[in-house]
Amino acid sequence: xxxxxxxxxxxxxxxxxxxxxxxxxxxxxxxxxxxxxxxxxxxxxxxxxxxxxxxxxxxxxxxxxxxxxxxxxxxxxxxxxxxxxxxxxxxxxxxxxxxxxxxxxxxxxxxxxxxxxxxxxxxxxxxxxxxxxxxxxxxxxxxxxxxxxxxxxxxxxxxxxxxxxxxxxxxxxxxxxxxxxxxxxxxxxxxxxxxxxxxxxxxxxxxxxxxxxxxxxxxxxxxxxxxxxxxxxxxxxxxxxxxxxxxxxxxxxxxxxxxxxxxxxxxxxxxxxxxxxxxxxxxxxxxxxxxxxxxxxxxxxxxxx
Ligand SMILES: O=C(O)CCC(=O)C(=O)O
Ligand SMILES: [Fe+2]
Numbered sequence: 639x640x641x642x643x644x645x646x647x648x649x650x651x652x653x654x655x656x657x658x659x660x661x662x663x664x665x666x667x668x669x670x671x672x673x674x675x676x677x678x679x680x681x682x683x684x685x686x687x688x689x690x691x692x693x694x695x696x697x698x699x700x701x702x703x704x705x706x707x708x709x710x711x712x713x714x715x716x717x718x719x720x721x722x723x724x725x726x727x728x729x730x731x732x733x734x735x736x737x738x739x740x741x742x743x744x745x746x747x748x749x750x751x752x753x754x755x756x757x758x759x760x761x762x763x764x765x766x767x768x769x770x771x772x773x774x775x776x777x778x779x780x781x782x783x784x785x786x787x788x789x790x791x792x793x794x795x796x797x798x799x800x801x802x803x804x805x806x807x808x809x810x811x812x813x814x815x816x817x818x819x820x821x822x823x824x825x826x827x828x829x830x831x832x833x834x835x836x837x838x839x840x841x842x843x844x845x846x847x848x849x850x851x852x853x854x855x856x857x858x859x860x861x862x863x864x865x866x867x868x869x870x871x872x873x874x875x876x877x878x879x880x881x882x883x884x885x886x887x888x889x890x891x892x893x894x895x896x897x898x899x900x901x902x903x904x905x906x907x908x909x910x911x912x913x914x915x916x917x918x919x920x921x922x923x924x925x926x927x928x929x930x931x932x933x934x935x936x937x938x939x940x941x942x943x
Contacts, residue, residue, distance in 0.1 A: 641711070646718045649825075653719065657782030657830035658816070664711050665763060665821040672893045673765050674820075676702055677731050677844055679891050687924060689733035689844075690740050690798045695923035698864055701885040701903070702893045703729070707848050708869045708882075712761060715823065716850040716869075719759055723853040723871030725879065727751075727758070728864075731765070732798065733844035734773050739837025741773065741795065743802035748828030749786050750799075751849070752858040758851040761825045764818035765844040772843035773834045775816040775824060778808065782827035791934045796836070800932045807831055818845075853877065865913045873910045881907045 641661060649659035665673075680692050687696070697703035707729045717724050728751075734740065747760050768774040789801040808831065816824050826832060837843050851857070853873050857866060868879040882903035883889070885896050918926075 641714055641718075646715075649715075650718070653825065653827065656777070656779035656814075658777050658779070658824060658826040658832075660816060660818070661715060661823045661825075662819075663821050664715070664823040665709065667821060668894065669706070669709070670765060670820045672702065672891065673706060673763075673846065674844070676706075676891050677733050677765060680731070681733070684921065684924075687921070687928075688740070689731070689735055690742075691924065691928055692731040692733060693924050693927050694729050694864055695920045695927065697729075698880070698920060699883045699886065699889040701883050701896065701899050702890045704867060704882050704903075705893060705895075705899065706846065707867065710870075712763070712823070712848065713870050715825065716759065716761055717871070719825065720757065720850055720852050721871070723873065724869040725851055725853040725855070725866040726848055726869050727753070727851055727855075727857050727866040728849040729847065731844055731846050733765075733842065734834075734837035736772075736840050736842050737838055739773050739843060740798050741836040742798045742834045743792055743795075744778075744808050744831050744833040745789065745799055745802055746781075746784075746786055746829050746831055747826070747849070749789050749801075749803075751828065753851060754856045754858070756828060757855055758828055758849055759825050760828070761823060761848045761850060762816075762818075763846040763848070764820050764822045765846060766820060766842050768816070768818045768843050768845060770815055770817070771839040772841045773837040773839075774818065774843070775826075775832060775834050775845075776813050777816060777826065778812055778831045779814055780812075781807065782830040784829055784831070786829060789934065793932075798931075801934050802833070803831060853879075868906070868910050876911070878911045878913045881912045
């Protein structure tokens with residue numbers, strides 16, 4: 639779908655006022671079907687990793703993943719909020735399996751990011767229907783005006799981030815559930831307090847969570863975040879991004895247009911300087927990332943109580 643100026647204007651008002659906004663029917667059903675097949679393929683490939691933790695290192699050489707997070711419709715939305723020069727610094731599927739999906743306790747995304755300046759947003763694409771029954775996103779409107787709060791280690795209930803903000807920030811009478819259909823998109827502010835409940839329903843609940851930032855934002859990744867992917871716009875010399883990977887069928891799924899992908903990637907990669915990255919295997923890197931999440935040490939300097 640083409641997102642109209644009026645829709646963007648309304649979304650900006652919502653975002654400024656409440657800290658989040660919703661866009662309906664952004665991605666078409668054939669792309670969502672491919673994303674769903676991608677998730678199933680990843681789950682089979684990484685049987686020992688819970689599907690809530692399909693983190694970006696697993697997909698670092700995956701052409702479909704890059705195709706998806708650089709989709710022009712998602713870019714259009716993110717650029718309206720962050721400007722035309724856009725990069726993606728993190729993205730993962732949070733796939734809550736039926737009957738056994740873990741909760742994501744109340745948190746502020748900015749607490750987990752080492753960005754300078756802290757200008758970014760999270761864009762969440764519904765791969766499945768996402769509703770009260772299967773653990774949709776829940777926002778506390780207006781909390782994006784709060785500064786980042788200390789986070790508490792939480793091992794009392796199964797939960798994806800192993801942390802939460804303190805109860806004193808949560809007024810559940812104000813919470814809004816974000817009900818989405820496949821292909822719908824929501825965006826939220828780095829400071830808004832949000833989360834999602836466990837999934838005990840018979841339906842899977844899968845979303846793709848993407849962190850976008852202006853291409854000029856610095857990220858200190860401590861080998862935890864991959865170097866960002868340049869999505870669109872212009873890039874000043876000196877900034878380094880990961881190259882878009884070529885299509886390699888052992889590292890991705892077939893997708894519409896895959897035959898032309900390498901040409902597209904090559905043209906794109908000529909636009910910026912590249913980084914070579916760690917030899918650590920995707921699984922080792924993901925396990926290290928999950929350990930840092932469990933230990934509450936994702937962000938240096940973050941206050942963890
Ligand atoms: O997918 C979820 O349930 C949580 C996602 C989340 O916290 C986010 O997108 O920032
Ligand atoms: Fe979040």
